[in-house]
Amino acid sequence: MGSAKTNIRNSKTIRKTPPIASTGSIGWIRKNLFSSIPNTILTVISVYFLATIIPVAFDWAFISSQASGENRFSCSSSGACWAWIDQRxxxxxxxxxPESERWRPAVAFILLIPAILPWLIEDFFWQRYLRVFSIAYPVVATILLVGGAGLPExxxxxxxxxxxxxxxxxxxxxxxxxxxxxxxxxxxxxxxxxxxxxxxxxxxxxxxxxxxxxxxxxxxxxxxxxxxxxxxxxxxxxxxxxxxxxxxxxxxxxxxxxxxxxxxxxxxxxxxxxxxxxxxxxxxxxxxxxxxxxxxxxxxxxxxxxxxxxxxxxxxxxxxxxxxxxxxxxxxxxxxxxxxxxxxxxxxxxxxxxxxxxxxxxxxxxxxxxx
Amino acid sequence: MFGKLAAKLKPISLRNFWFDKYGRGLLLQFLVLLCVAGFLATISINAITNLQRAGLSSGFGFLADQAFFDINQRLIEFSSQSSFGRALVVGLLNTILVSSLGIIAATVIGFMAGILRLSNNWIASKIITVYVEVTRNVPLLLQIIFWWATLTSLPKVRESINFYNLFYFNNRGLRAPSPIFETSFLWLALSIIFGISLCIFLVVWARRRQHRSGKTFPSVSVGLTLVILIPTMVFQLLEQPVVWDTPQATRFNFRGGFNITPELLALWFALATYTGAFISEIVRAGILSVSTGQTEAAKSLGLRSSQIMRLIVIPQAFRVIIPPLTSQYLNLTKNSSLAIAIGYQDLVSIGGTILNQSGHALEVVAIWMVVYLSLSLGTSAFMNWYNKKMALVER
CATH class of the missing domain: 1.10.3720.10 (MetI-like)
Incomplete structure (x- = not known):
């Protein structure tokens, strides 16, 4: 093979870090928010939109809202008035x-959970028995809601x-x-x-x-x-x-x-x-x-x-x-x-x-x- | 078919009849027919006795009777002296008005949102995701009532929210300038039509020439220039073909301009944003359905990205988009009947009023069915035609 001139390098290469501009969070931001001029404009508009909406909405719903009071006149704050939730x-x-019977729909709702889960999730525990229960559930719920079997109608x-x-x-x-x-x-x-x-x-x-x-x-x-x-x-x-x-x-x-x-x-x-x-x-x-x-x-x-x-x-x-x-x-x-x-x-x-x-x-x- | 049937049924016995496919099918259908006929007979007898008892006549003669109610939102003349039939026409026109406004707005919103959601801008696509999820998962009726309540709680007429002295928002809706067309407007209209037809002609000619010779022509930009340039020139030549009648605030109300009721605004806005969210998902799915191989192949042929979008992606995406899009349009039209909850007088709302006043329930329901069914059958006919035209021709 004659001369030993090869392109083999004898020294170690210096390991370079990847360019900052395309990795890490800066790279992500560049790629997803500022990759081109229209994209940058879109980002600016979106950020402006969020910056105007979110503080106002947050302030209205939480910070300057009021959650207690008799009626709307007792709500003096500038934000939302949540006082009615407590009453209504x-x-x-x-x-x-009827208020005295409201436990019945509540119980019916709680019973709904074991009746419905074995159909939504496979290999649910006691699946077989619970499925039998869920077939009986409509009858149970109707009796609970409408009455009969000792409950007032x-x-x-x-x-x-x-x-x-x-x-x-x-x-x-x-x-x-x-x-x-x-x-x-x-x-x-x-x-x-x-x-x-x-x-x-x-x-x-x-x-x-x-x-x-x-x-x-x-x-x-x-x-x-x-x-x-x-x-x-x-x-x-x-x-x-x-x-x-x-x-x-x-x-x-x-x-x-x-x-x-x-x-x-x-x-x-x-x-x-x-x-x-x-x-x-x-x-x-x-x-x-x-x-x-x-x-x-x-x-x-x-x-x-x-x-x-x-x-x-x-x-x-x-x-x-x-x-x-x-x-x-x-x-x-x-x-x-x-x-x-x-x-x-x-x-x-x-x-x-x-x-x-x-x-x-x-x-x-x-x-x-x-x- | 009957000959075949007779041959099959030759040895007539109950057992043979039951184990024969035709015989069993015939028997089953006969039973079903019997049930349906019995059901129809029962309900008709009930209906006849019930109507007689209530002393109601049947037939469409009542449509000529005088309607003793008023309709605020109307496109044609209507007063309480007009007939029930005319009231229904007013309702139908109102349904058509809000549906067509809604369809246009929903399409614009839906396409913009669908494309933005696919864009590589993270914030924009997240904002659109929130919009789509919120509007799709909240009942439309609730949204309509919400916007209506918001619009009607705007300030009173005298404290209207003013936009450039042209548009006024208040609790009676939106007051906007209305155009008054002079006779010379005819020339302007003609010039617009002329510009558009010239543009279409140009595009067709350019495409033919390109097919023939391979030479391209910037038909879109030249055409657009023509469409804008010709009417502008004509507009300059004429003396004020259109005058805008701007609203002037008086003591209690506005003079001039025209008013859009809060009902129409709320219904329009809610229908457009709700259906727009669904359309954006359809558009997104349509664009995603075009495989990346198509884009890459177009790129390797040397097409520019705008050309790839226009010539490769959009035609293929539309094949997926159009059928569900038409059914969304149909949904929007049917959903416009929710107007009844806020008092916008559409076909169902006015039909309901007539039904309560005259008692002709069967007839009103029949009219609803004819109108809505012809709308939906027309739409599905269009869809079938389009599908046939656009179906992938495979080798």
């Missing part, structure tokens, strides 16, 4: 439910507040899922009559605003029912909300059913499974799994829609808030009241959407063949 929180939660027109939202929302959720599954299967049925009936129902319900449906329940149901039969207004609302959500869920599940490759249907048939069994064992478990995000979104929508009951004269939490805002003692405290009510819905709906995200990720990790 019972109404916001339970409506006009409470007419449903005393129901109100957030309790009413939860009752209507949860009943709607529980009832609309099976009906939605049946409607989705019916819409894909090979029997023309059943298919067209399902399409007709789904499209009619989805085409109308829920408010119009609630009107219908209020005005048309008495016309269509026999003269001596009356339906409780809360039951009517639950029926309408369920029908409304079921139509939307049917469409979500139809999307899931369409996404199942036809090989699955054919394989189930080739195994000799009946229609019912092929749906129960092969198709629906897969289709429902794909549809979970859509189903949860529909549930969130359903829960938000429970506020519409104020239009037909029920006093849910929003109805109570409206009544309070026009009450002379607390008139003009609309911002405080509605922010307070919004918090309730935000907590419930936001946790539902986070749960759906968590479930989606978990199912993705487990792969398509495990349930």
């Amino acid at each position: 929180w019972g109404q916001f939660l339970f409506g006009f439910y 409470i007419p449903t027109d005393k129901f109100g507040g957030f309790m009413l939202n939860l009752i209507v929302g949860l009943s709607g959720i529980v009832l609309s899922l099976p009906i939605g599954v049946m409607l989705a299967l019916g819409r894909r049925s090979k029997l023309p009559l059943i298919r067209y009936l399902c399409i007709g129902f789904i499209e009619t319900v989805r085409g109308l605003p829920l408010i119009a449906l609630l009107f219908v329940s209020n005005i048309l149901l008495p016309i269509f029912l026999p003269t001596d039969v009356t339906l409780d207004s809360v039951v009517r609302v639950i029926i309408m909300v369920t029908a409304f959500a079921a139509a939307y869920i049917a469409e979500v599940i139809r999307g899931g059913l369409q996404a199942i490759p036809s090989g699955q249907y054919e394989a189930a048939q080739a195994m000799g499974l009946t229609y019912f069994n092929s749906m129960r064992l092969v198709i629906l478990p897969q289709a429902l799994r794909i549809s979970i995000p859509g189903i949860v979104n529909t549930f969130i929508g359903l829960f938000k829609d429970t506020t519409l009951v104020i239009v037909i004269g029920l006093f849910d939490i929003l109805g109570i808030a409206n009544a309070m805002v026009s009450n002379p003692d607390w008139m003009g405290l609309s911002t405080e009241t509605y922010v307070f009510v919004a918090l309730f819905f935000f907590v419930v709906c936001f946790s539902m959407s986070r749960y759906s995200l968590w479930l989606e990720r978990r199912l993705e990790k487990k792969g398509p063949h495990e349930w």
